[in-house]
Amino acid sequence: MSVDTSAPGVVTDLASAVAAHVEDGMTVAFEGFGHLIPFAAGHEVIRQGRRDLTFCRMTPDLLADQMVAAGCVRRLVSAFFASGSAGSLYEVRRRVEDADPAPLEVEEYSHYGMVCRYQAGAARLPFFPLRSYAGSDLPELNPRIRTVTDPYGGPDIHVVPALNPDVTIVHAQRADRHGNVQMWGILGAQQEAAYAADRVIVTVEEIVDDEVVRADPNRTVLPAHAVDAVVACPRGAHPSYAQGCYDRDNAFYREWTPISRDPALLQAWLREWVYEVPDRTAYVEKVGAERWRSVAVDERLSGRVDYGRRYAPQEAAQ
Amino acid sequence: MSVDTSAPGVVTDLASAVAAHVEDGMTVAFEGFGHLIPFAAGHEVIRQGRRDLTFCRMTPDLLADQMVAAGCVRRLVSAFFASGSAGSLYEVRRRVEDADPAPLEVEEYSHYGMVCRYQAGAARLPFFPLRSYAGSDLPELNPRIRTVTDPYGGPDIHVVPALNPDVTIVHAQRADRHGNVQMWGILGAQQEAAYAADRVIVTVEEIVDDEVVRADPNRTVLPAHAVDAVVACPRGAHPSYAQGCYDRDNAFYREWTPISRDPALLQAWLREWVYEVPDRTAYVEKVGAERWRSVAVDERLSGRVDYGRRYAPQEAAQ
Amino acid sequence: MTGPLSDVPPASTEFLATVAARELEGKQRVFAGVGLPTLAVDLAVRTLNPDLELVYESGVCGARPEAMAEGIADSVLVSGAAAVVPMPVLFGYVLQRGHVDVGFLGAAQVDRYGSLNTSFIGSWRDGARPDVRLPGAGGAVEVMANAGEVVVVLRRHDPGALPDRLDFCTSPSPVAARAADPRAVPRGFGLRTLITPKAVLRRRDRFGELEVASVHPGVSLEEVRASTGWDVAVSPDVVETRRPRVEDVRLLREEIDIVRLYLR
């Protein structure tokens, strides 16, 4: 599809987007629940040497292990401290259990607690209520979990505070050059995390013509007004996946456990796969055709729906 | 498309669905924001002579005028007391301004207040906060609008109480026989209103094969677990519209004003178009081909997206 | 924008829509209502601001209608739009979060601080039945609180429509919100521009009063004062309202509202 990326819009390259929007000490959310995890953007943040970030993510995943190991992260705001299916995040554990090589601040919620924090942030509310914390030790662990009195006479209910990241970074299947972003498959809390943020960077598998987006407006998860930078970044979610584009690299997730367990191996991995790789194009090439074949997927197309078009009176008169 | 409607599922006819789920005195939400308004279901409720309903709808529209005039409604819970573009709802106004021929209780919010009430109901929360009521006379008019103290030190914030209808009724473009409902175009607060309810009736333009729904799972607004009855009811939203199926009958909306203004005309209209019409099939026939041509739409298809399919190991080995 | 000027009367829809359209110059996103705002927005896109993003309460963002919309939930707004979002997203994330620059609202009454009444004429307290049941809040109270600024077009200019005191405050200005709770002042400026058949009134300060900014051709300042329900302030640099161009009127009649739905 031919797209004139020189036209006005928010299209940029990843290095520029990160340089323009991500500063040391910022609160940055990287969202994508097991799907569309913005690894390419995370690696660019590592390469640019950002420090003291408050890193927000419902499930930290390997991305947290990598960014913590690279020294980008001062504080982790999260709900789950393992890598989906495949074992511990040892860099995170070393920091938390032994302050090795340095301590890591942790602010801990449940998954729904994080979702609620993003919902409050996205709607500019001070807090969001949820039902599940009564009797848990979580509110004692994290004093930012509080209660409010129900003015309708019910029991007190727990609330979590709004989370408003300075920057939210997500990955999606496609966007137009204005920043209207469409995704499908598992949507996680990306819409909330993006609307909650002051600035939003979206990496996409493909930048498409306006008409592709406008042919299916219900598919748009982030309208252009919520997006500050769009970057074409094919395979930018690897080793996680993009529904319909490429599958999760489960083998890599398994390989991560021994890498993560050994700090020297982990630093060597960062050198080889992040610092010494200039950008995602080089990464894709380095991953190699054989590995990409192992995560290739067959086609399974959705149907089309009809949005209809009004008969123009001129036409009707003709 | 051939669908075996004798198979197990929630498919039924409209008279049976209303008889099974809607009782006198219940709280019933009819949602659809200017689009997919469930007129056919409302007319069936009128025909079955339901009384003392608490009728919930963000914008009452002609449907409220008709159901109030038919004597179904004791209490109106709403945010807007006019018919979209085209003038007053005179039956509602007569009741409110002059108790003519009888009073009508009104519980009044704003549009977002109604959305928030449904959101709280859908998530089993006692209330939902919103930012816009400070300084308005709405909280004095409606003492169910209250405030809570922000435990994070901000100002008090207004809240609205959960709305949990006994029944929510919506119309959609399509569903499968299990009750997985898909819609596109303007989605209003249908998802929230349905999840908030104890029981849900959905009328649809078309019941489709399971595979049509499963080819595009992100298009499903109401999963089957949230739906109790699905009714095939083509053109069930007229005189409102169904995106891609038929357009709004704007001429009818304009015709309504003089009908609504004259109680005798209104009762005659109800006799001719509701009481003496056995079902939606008869209504569609009575509306007539010429009028249906006036609301016909041209095709404007969405594209397809690729959900992908994993290579099965067996296939890979072959 | 230059070209010969039209002599359509100041109370005409064409005049008011053109004056309203000018408020959209340089803005990014407008929350558009039905009726006269539809005309104003369309005219602005065709003349002053082709990149204006049209946002509708129904959840449509970036509409590009092929025909004139007959309501905020018209199917022509959906087909070809950039996005259609559910109402919790529209009200919560788009509007309350602060993405709307200008909101167009109507009203039955406007007070000196720009609070609006769209609910009742007459008394309503203690269960009284009002004289007139107006449409109610709809989304107006949210637009007032959360849009960057608000533009109101009134079809009347008299002390009934511009009273000293509203019968009911549906959508409070920041002044009224601050009086209720000094800590809960909303994000938005509130009403910035009020366009009537006689004049354009503006608020220069978020907590200030309306003042007469321009008077329509053929209307005297004295008439404006006498038609307003309070002792209305007048801007020191009050001018005559600029007339629509002939081209604006032509666009409205021959390209925008060709079926004369809103133009009478």
Add this chain to the structure above:
Amino acid sequence: MTGPLSDVPPASTEFLATVAARELEGKQRVFAGVGLPTLAVDLAVRTLNPDLELVYESGVCGARPEAMAEGIADSVLVSGAAAVVPMPVLFGYVLQRGHVDVGFLGAAQVDRYGSLNTSFIGSWRDGARPDVRLPGAGGAVEVMANAGEVVVVLRRHDPGALPDRLDFCTSPSPVAARAADPRAVPRGFGLRTLITPKAVLRRRDRFGELEVASVHPGVSLEEVRASTGWDVAVSPDVVETRRPRVEDVRLLREEIDIVRLYLR
């Protein structure tokens, strides 16, 4: 379900998954986790409950995977599913509203009332660094509060995993919730069934204690008691746990987990 019985050991994944699958008979919707629950759910669909709706924390409802899922966010759960909803809908409307009948959870520690610890081993108060950083709450605290009932499968049965007192209460049982606030008792029953390598323990009462309901073949009741960190109650009608059928084991090995991801 009849057929010859298998002699796989009680601590084997095949044994535990089959016992867990039986808990899904007659249920409508299960909130399925990764690992052993994946096997149990798949086996239940193939043997006891073909209409079971599979709901995943990732937002997938009515999954019909063409291959075994390697996680709760696996692409095979999405393709061909009945619905994929965003997480606010999944957690708020599907789970918290009460549409899930059975939730499968894992845990590092379970106490006598069925509260779970998935957060820390060791001390954590006053800023102490814990001995072991466990994965944390994830969605477990929401599943415990809002699912109709919960099934937990443990891979250990010893006083460390079944202590008298949890190191951290991540997901409280209704007993613990009631103790914190008698008015805030959650909707769900809490843990109903705990499956370990030695026994099946059940709670008969929403506010009751776990009691030994069945003991696996070759395990003595005395061994179960000695392996539990409190003086565990025993059901008056305690029996021996029914073994998997040969067919169950065959299905697990030859049709469900053909790559032996979870079966070792």
